[in-house]
Amino acid sequence: xxxxxxxxxxxxxxxxxxLRGKDVDSPMVAHVVEDAFDLLREAxxxxxxxxxxxxxxxxxxxxxxxxxxxxxxxxxxALCRQAGELTRGAFTDQLPDxxxxxxxxxxxxxxxxxxxxxxxxxxxxxxLAFCLNVGxxxxxxxxxxxxxxxxxxxxxxxxxxxxxxxxxRSRVAQVVELHHGGAxxxxxxxxxxxxxxxxxxxxxxxxxxxxxxxxxxxRADVWATALFVGxxxxxxxxxxxxxxxxxxxx
Amino acid sequence: MRRIVTTILSTISxxxxxxxxHTSSSSATVSASPVVQQPASSDPNPPSGSSKSGGISTTRPxxxxxxxxxxxxxAYTGGVASTRWGxxxxxxxxxxxxxxxxxxxxxxxxRSQDAQINSYALPILDQEVVQKQSASIDTISGATVTSDGxxxxxxSAIDQAHL
Numbered sequence: 066x067x068x069x070x071x072x073x074x075x076x077x078x079x080x081x082x083x084l085r086g087k088d089v090d091s092p093m094v095a096h097v098v099e100d101a102f103d104l105l106r107e108a109x110x111x112x113x114x115x116x117x118x119x120x121x122x123x124x125x126x127x128x129x130x131x132x133x134x135x136x137x138x139x140x141x142x143a144l145c146r147q148a149g150e151l152t153r154g155a156f157t158d159q160l161p162d163x164x165x166x167x168x169x170x171x172x173x174x175x176x177x178x179x180x181x182x183x184x185x186x187x188x189x190x191x192x193l194a195f196c197l198n199v200g201x202x203x204x205x206x207x208x209x210x211x212x213x214x215x216x217x218x219x220x221x222x223x224x225x226x227x228x229x230x231x232x233x234r235s236r237v238a239q240v241v242e243l244h245h246g247g248a249x250x251x252x253x254x255x256x257x258x259x260x261x262x263x264x265x266x267x268x269x270x271x272x273x274x275x276x277x278x279x280x281x282x283x284r285a286d287v288w289a290t291a292l293f294v295g296x297x298x299x300x301x302x303x304x305x306x307x308x309x310x311x312x313x314x315x
Numbered sequence: 316m317r318r319i320v321t322t323i324l325s326t327i328s329x330x331x332x333x334x335x336x337h338t339s340s341s342s343a344t345v346s347a348s349p350v351v352q353q354p355a356s357s358d359p360n361p362p363s364g365s366s367k368s369g370g371i372s373t374t375r376p377x378x379x380x381x382x383x384x385x386x387x388x389x390a391y392t393g394g395v396a397s398t399r400w401g402x403x404x405x406x407x408x409x410x411x412x413x414x415x416x417x418x419x420x421x422x423x424x425x426r427s428q429d430a431q432i433n434s435y436a437l438p439i440l441d442q443e444v445v446q447k448q449s450a451s452i453d454t455i456s457g458a459t460v461t462s463d464g465x466x467x468x469x470x471s472a473i474d475q476a477h478l
Contacts (some may be wrong), residue, residue, distance in 0.1 A: 070474045070475070071474070072474040072475075081454075081474045083453070083454070083474075196453060196454050198454045198455070198456075201455065201456055201457045202456060203454050203455075203456045224453045224454060225453045225454075226453065226454055226455070226456050227454070227455045227456070228455075228456055228457070229455055229456065229457030231457075237455070241456075248456045249456065250456045250457050252457070274457070276456060
């Protein structure tokens, strides 16, 4: 069992890829890993609100008609609409800009969407397990876990994901074992009140966090944000429609 | 405004310093909690022959190879992170797969605000790493980490150590 890790800074976040398996040093593996990073860079080019030349920035300034946007941008816009309907409006892609004007901002969905795309590329690596961490959101996959009852030292394809304690970020509140799927956490511990509640039209300024674990990181992330900002009654909706997902409220 | 920091890790300087288990007294002078440790060179982009993504691999010894004497401590120095306060670089010391020490080898100084940040961040840094990895975890999910934080520098050291 060999392991190898890569880390790059993309989308203003540290992004790490960890691989475990037999041939982590092959050129083919390095190629696929670079492809995965490229997919994240592509998402940054198209969707970053920090880049003046991204398609999203041009849509925000009214310079680009969404109908003429890149197919990937249109795909994300459709996914944002679905996420809004799924979460009864607790997820939104209309966020206030510096002047308080609501503008198209799919950032809350793009991170998970882009990570899932990169993870799909990593899943092409046969015989390897991967763990992709995008600024604190995690997606893992790859080979089926091989039971190693005698050597329980964390090797194999099960990844132990520590869910950070939002009240003391030096501690891990819970550990989730994952071999496929994503884990997303939404809270104010790292960046302050940046999560917007479209119902109250306010940024949410409370402690705690919501972590969601499930098959798709994008879905998990949408739900983590929605449940953090949304009303308590949204939990009922979650339990009805988010099949295969579970929530950890901290 | 945050900037996309894509170049940091292209300049990773992988300093693998081998501390003998028995000479911990000499390395203790290097650590001593939040004492400023400036690197020999203040150049934030040390020359390096490491690959662009900083990928290095390790092969874990199987269980049969384990009954060896006390494992040596190995230090990994992360890439220099450009934070809004200035460059930050973190070194972790790993022994037997566990982080035993984390220290900043480079961090902002000068302004009073820096002193405040340092007095807060550096003492908890050591605790933080040691506590987080003690639960035998592979990765951490938490509120979004941005590139302009201490954790980013820390994460890169952790990634280099393949923990």
